Amino acid sequence: MxxxxxxxxxxxxxxxxxxxxxxxxxxxxxxxxxxxxxxxxxxxxxxxxxxxxxxxxxxxxxxxxxxxxxxxxxxxxxxxxxxxxxxxxxxxxxxxxxxxxxxxxxxxxxxxxxxxxxxxxxxxxxxxxxxxxxxxxxxxxxxxxxxxxxxxxxxxxxxxxxxxxxxxFEHVIFVHAIFLFLLILMREMIKDLENIAGDLAQNYKTVPIIYGHRFSKYCISFLVALTIIPALLLIKYFDVGYMYIYFLGCVALLVLFLIMLWKAHTKLHYVGLHNILKLIIIIGVFSILLIDVEMILNRFEQWNII
Structure with missing residues (x-):
């Protein structure tokens, strides 16, 4: 004890x-x-x-x-x-x-x-x-x-x-970076909606406090549209191996996220939206492995795992 x-x-x-x-x-x-x-x-x-x-x-x-x-x-x-x-x-x-x-x-x-x-x-x-x-x-x-x-x-x-x-300085790196940046920017704006009570109490001048919930949702919707663009570019024009499956899933999740965003009106709803974006980012980290599956399989063979 x-x-x-x-x-x-x-x-x-x-x-x-x-x-x-x-x-x-x-x-x-x-x-x-x-x-x-x-x-x-x-x-x-x-x-x-x-x-x-x-x-x-x-x-x-x-x-x-x-x-x-x-x-x-x-x-x-x-x-x-x-x-x-x-x-x-x-x-x-x-x-x-x-x-x-x-x-x-x-x-x-x-x-x-x-x-x-x-x-x-x-x-x-x-x-x-x-x-x-x-x-x-x-x-x-x-x-x-x-x-x-x-x-x-x-x-x-x-x-x-x-x-x-x-x-x-390969182009694919910049497209990956833009995709990640836009996801994080969306998450930051969702956090403003999620934390509006504390921000009001401490006199923080966030977007939903100054311009209202509806305007904030328009901004986030615009970011969703922007985020889908690099996702589609990475699927169609760049060699990302099997990671294209992740980006297809992201597009589907972002569409779902957009629908849920316009139905959201409580803190619990915004927490859920925040968690969707967090899930996309976390899965994205592990999905990097899908870029070169052959390398992973070769390593497993060398280590007698398969």
Whole structure:
């Protein structure tokens, strides 16, 4: 049996994991590696990509900055989250604000220090990334449209770091990036509808608060139409292997999402819509494996799995 002190320590660790959203970070790390192997550096041998120390450091630095970003965002949104996410907020409050800030600075220092091993340009990139997250959390997130756009841009920055490292400028990469960016931008706008109670209480100037629910739904519908375009381009004009099945599924889900959007009018409805977009993004990470199924089968044969 755990003692009371050990239980409290375990709860604090769970609280910190909740604050930094460890599950999201693990997913981003996996996505960075899969994107490197199958999209950005597909021309290189698998072993050379997996055991590339510079790539590992870039991924670690990205994870550290993202974790610190969640901490500073949680710090500024503490009061708002009490309204929008009361259960999660109570768990997050087991860790003091002072400890969160200390952890924030330590994580950022470690990220920049790690990046210094790769190059000075990596140091500049991650320093700018850290500043961008802080400035967004402190100022920009309260500005309609700008906050949504900047948040979505910051979300794909870890993939941009890997993209710059490999210097692969194939058109298919940009189409993939646009597709992901639009999905994340949609999710950010759905979150504004989902969290409108807390945003109103804290005087946030989000799109649904300033322009109304209906206008916000028109904007999201426009983004759905835009997102379907790169999905269809990837199916028709680019070699994405069996990943075309994923993009076909995305088109179908986005049509369903659009129908549900115009019927939605409660927080529970918007949470459901948010989860659909999250599901599309998560499945998309694992669907990268479908780009080169032959490579996977060959590896299984080498490891005597099949």
């Amino acid at each position: 755990f003692s009371r002190k050990n239980k409290l320590l375990l709860l604090k660790l769970l609280s910190l994991f909740s604050v930094v959203r460890g599950y999201n970070i693990l997913m981003i790390v996996l996505a960075q590696y899969l994107a490197a192997i199958y999209i950005l550096a597909h021309h290189l041998p698998l072993r050379k990509v997996i055991f590339d120390l510079n790539l590992f450091i870039i991924v670690v630095a990205s994870a550290l900055v993202i974790a610190s970003g969640y901490i500073i965002n949680n710090f500024y949104d503490a009061e708002k989250d009490l309204i929008n996410k009361p259960r999660k907020s109570m768990l997050d409050r087991l860790v003091s604000q002072r400890f969160k800030l200390t952890t924030y600075f330590i994580l950022n220092f470690l990220a920049v220090f790690a990046a210094s091993y790769v190059s000075f340009r990596a140091v500049l990139f991650f320093s700018a990334y850290i500043f961008g997250i802080w400035f967004y959390s402190h100022k920009l997130k309260r500005i309609p449209f700008v906050g949504n756009f900047v948040s979505s841009t910051l979300s794909i920055a870890p993939f941009f770091a890997v993209f710059v490292y490999y210097k692969n």
